[in-house]
Amino acid sequence: MTVTVQSFKDYLKKIKSYEEALNLMAWDLRTMIPKKGMDQRSEVIGQLSETIHTLKTSEEMKRFLDELPAEVESDPVMKQMLNVCQKDYDRDSKIPTAEYTAFVTLRSKAETVWQDAREKNDFSMLAPYLEQLVEYNQRFSEYWGYKDNRYNGLLDQYEPGLTTDVLDPVFDELKQALSTLVKKIQQSDVEVDSSQLLHYFPKDKQQAFSLSVLDKMGYDFDAGRLDETIHPFAIGINQGDVRVTTRYDEHDFRTAIFGTIHEGGHALYEQNIDSEFALTPLAEGTSMGIHESQSLFWENFIGRSEAFWKSQYRSFLSFAPEAFQTIELSDFYRAINEVKPSYIRIEADELTYSLHIIIRYELEKALIEGSLKVKDLPEAWNDKMESYLGIRPTTDREGVLQDIHWAGGDFGYFPTYALGYMYAAQLHEAMSKQINIPMMIQTNDFEPMKEWLTEHVHRHGRMKEPLEIINDVTGEGLNPNYLINYLTEKYQVIYQWN
Amino acid sequence: MTVTVQSFKDYLKKIKSYEEALNLMAWDLRTMIPKKGMDQRSEVIGQLSETIHTLKTSEEMKRFLDELPAEVESDPVMKQMLNVCQKDYDRDSKIPTAEYTAFVTLRSKAETVWQDAREKNDFSMLAPYLEQLVEYNQRFSEYWGYKDNRYNGLLDQYEPGLTTDVLDPVFDELKQALSTLVKKIQQSDVEVDSSQLLHYFPKDKQQAFSLSVLDKMGYDFDAGRLDETIHPFAIGINQGDVRVTTRYDEHDFRTAIFGTIHEGGHALYEQNIDSEFALTPLAEGTSMGIHESQSLFWENFIGRSEAFWKSQYRSFLSFAPEAFQTIELSDFYRAINEVKPSYIRIEADELTYSLHIIIRYELEKALIEGSLKVKDLPEAWNDKMESYLGIRPTTDREGVLQDIHWAGGDFGYFPTYALGYMYAAQLHEAMSKQINIPMMIQTNDFEPMKEWLTEHVHRHGRMKEPLEIINDVTGEGLNPNYLINYLTEKYQVIYQWN
Secondary structure, eight states: OOOOHHHHHHHHHHHHHHHHHHHHHHHHHHHTOOGGGHHHHHHHHHHHHHHHHHHHTSHHHHHHHHHSTTTTTTOHHHHHHHHHHHHHHHHHHHSOHHHHHHHHHHHHHHHHHHHHHHHHTOHHHHHHHHHHHHHHHHHHHHHHOOSSSHHHHHHHHHSTTOOHHHHHHHHHHHHHHHHHHHHHHHHOOOOOOGGGGOSOOOHHHHHHHHHHHHHHHTOOGGGOOEEEOSSOOEEEEETTEEEEEEOOOTTOTHHHHHHHHHHHHHHHHHHTSOGGGTTSTTSSOSOHHHHHHHHHIIIIIITTSHHHHHHHHHHHHHHSOGGGTTSOHHHHHHHTTOOOOOSOGGGOOTTTHHHHHHHHHHHHHHHHHTSSOGGGHHHHHHHHHHHHHSOOOSSSTTTTTSOSTTTTTOOSOTHHHHHHHHHHHHHHHHHHTTOOHHHHHHTTOOHHHHHHHHHHTGGGGGGSOHHHHHHHHHSSSOOTHHHHHHHHHHHHHHHOOO | OOOOHHHHHHHHHHHHHHHHHHHHHHHHHHHTOOGGGHHHHHHHHHHHHHHHHHHHTSHHHHHHHHHSTTTTTTOHHHHHHHHHHHHHHHHHHHSOHHHHHHHHHHHHHHHHHHHHHHHHTOHHHHHHHHHHHHHHHHHHHHHHOOSSSHHHHHHHHHSTTOOHHHHHHHHHHHHHHHHHHHHHHHHOOOOOOGGGGOSOOOHHHHHHHHHHHHHHHTOOGGGOOEEEOSSOOEEEEETTEEEEEEOOOTTOTHHHHHHHHHHHHHHHHHHTSOGGGTTSTTSSOSOHHHHHHHHHIIIIIITTSHHHHHHHHHHHHHHSOGGGTTSOHHHHHHHTTOOOOOSOGGGOOTTTHHHHHHHHHHHHHHHHHTSSOGGGHHHHHHHHIIIIISOOOSSSTTTTTSOSTTTTTOOSOTHHHHHHHHHHHHHHHHHHTTOOHHHHHHTTOOHHHHHHHHHHTGGGGGGSOHHHHHHHHHSSSOOTHHHHHHHHHHHHHHHOOO
16 A cells, blocks of 8 residues: 555545444434334444544554655644544554453443442442542553653543643632632522422423524534434534434423533534535544533523523513513523532532532542542542532432443543633633624624634634644633633622622 | 354444444435535445445455355355355456446436436437446446346346246236226226325324324334435334335325335334344345335235225324315225326336336346337337327326436346235235235234234345245245236226126
């Protein structure tokens, strides 16, 4: 085989084609497939994943990576494509195959055990699996190599370029500020009551309103669709086919509406990557954190803003049943922004959510560093909940057993959720200097915000690293102050402290 | 690589996994995909098809085919797997790659030209493409090799083991008999009027009735689903996931109801192949003709029978709008069985349909043999229509330009539609000896028919060749008399000739 730029592109196209097939199978598995098709489908997904893995770590790929860099010196796009492939190659080829297979098997078992352990509220069932999964992750990080802290090797998988020496002080500052805000809110005399939102709201009406909001956001229905699932997600199958799903709770419309806006934000990212990158590994979001910044920007900075409901409330009421018609807009706005420390991360409000994340970050970092033992995890979890949120779980089910991530062998993923909040706030601040966001929202014109995000974030795909995007847009690196300021201003108005 | 039975099975599993991905992409392309996703999807489908083609004709496959037969002498299933793979290998490896690629490109162009030519009613636009496509098919058949007639090489792709020396006399007999029946019906005094069925019938109600019929047929909804498309189809994605689609015409319910039953018949076949064959090439229908026999058995022998409507009419009326409530069952039954020679194949009734097929068979065989020129095709078409059906098309749009098959490079496919009718009649006759079909239908018990078909047809997958199935069940080969007798008896009752 002759190694040429063209043969490399053909090779990448082949990988991306298999990934398109894989993504469609994954979407179908969660939305459409009849139950008897699932077993074989899972096998087929495994088969195709293996093929992709083989292609990314093949001798052929190695030759591209060894021989092409000299040739493409003056072509930044090709250079970045090689970088991205080199990274995948390194990650995947450095772990001995047998060890990785054993890890995958263990992880799959641990996920099953986790379901059982959570149901039985028995952490000791899961503990031996977690111990092994931690050890695997420690070894993987050693194989990959890292700077300073072993946890950095894991973090880099999800947020390339980010390290604990950046994250630690940022999370400390954020934690401090959020805990202070939580206390102020708890001491506030203002009563915010979200239970007034819990009226029956038929699914088809929720869907119609969700579709109208997606449409206003600029989600392109000629390049996507909205379906129903248990766990909502967005998935880019190809650049003209980026699908979102949502879940309808007929007794709490917030699940579907905010879920749709959130996934819509992810989808706008994938729909608006430069088409020049189609069928290459650059046609993806650049990191989990930046991806999450897009979903959270739309969900919170737009979807939970006062301006948004001022402009959408009439439309909302036109879909909503009788029981909603007497809720004043100002009460409604406060109710969807109620802050209340709670045990479960995925039910947390905009303000306390990052505290849940920081707890997980601190714990998983300590596990990987070796300064915390798995057996001490439940106690450590509860202590941190009490310290940061002022509430102490009484069972592990509402504590350390609530998330699947660790049982799934994922360490280093959690912080990206909180990064998304901070990035979103930084982007929001930068955007505000150029666009009067509330005014645009109130005139029902969402186009400028979407265009701005496309210009500064979406179109670049993986051409830019996450912190490069943030730096280019804001002139500085990761900075928690914009999120802190935004939350302080917003909730000061709602909870009216001095 | 060591060639072992296990490595062969793994290899087949890999091929089948890619085929599952490909089938899901094909289903999605016709049901779910947003329009901007189609271009890249088509490319990806091409990429995956190429991968499958490469796997089926690889050096590795050749080694399996060369080295394994001695080892599996006593294992009939493995032997048949090797047979089937050998066949694919021969077909795909004998055509020079460059020539096949040129053919695929030409075919794709010709399909586009065909759409235009049909719209403009201008056969001369398509003729030069057809000439080349005929030449390609002639050469392909030479590459593959054939017995007696060059057309047999093509026919064998779709109906393994069938040849023109069997088909010619069978079609002659059938043609004769059907033409006679058509004349008797035209001379009959009985007025059958299907226009009384053309009332508005809302889509959701048609769907509900269609679902109820699929359910009664024994279609397993835990292993499939019903969706909407422009061109209905059934597709086996895996054995626990066999999907059907239908089209709803709100002004003619027959499209959806009989379309659903037809596709449901195809789906029952794929749902009931022995699970022992999963992830091997035996887990498919054995031929186009046998597949069509299953769809037509359910659509016509069950779905258009008097017994069926006696048992289902009350249910039908419960979904149907007011305007249907005054139609007497006997009128309804006659109306759905109206016979009327018409120009368009896909709108033809049960009786004249096979005449449309025989015309195409005779013409395409003459083209491949070289005794008919493409330029003479429209005239030859119209002559045969007049001779067999008593009507002469006045435009090529309602004549030779109506089907996409030839523009798509498919020669040898058409006869399988009529084979399906004859096989279905033969199976129906054999089944009738063991099961009182009308009585079962009238007691709403469809299980015995489904079980019988599973036992004799479905479960075998590609373990048996088509004529082997027919022989094993009926004790004889292809025989048109059962279809002729069935149609004669049925329509004599409806049209009451002497």
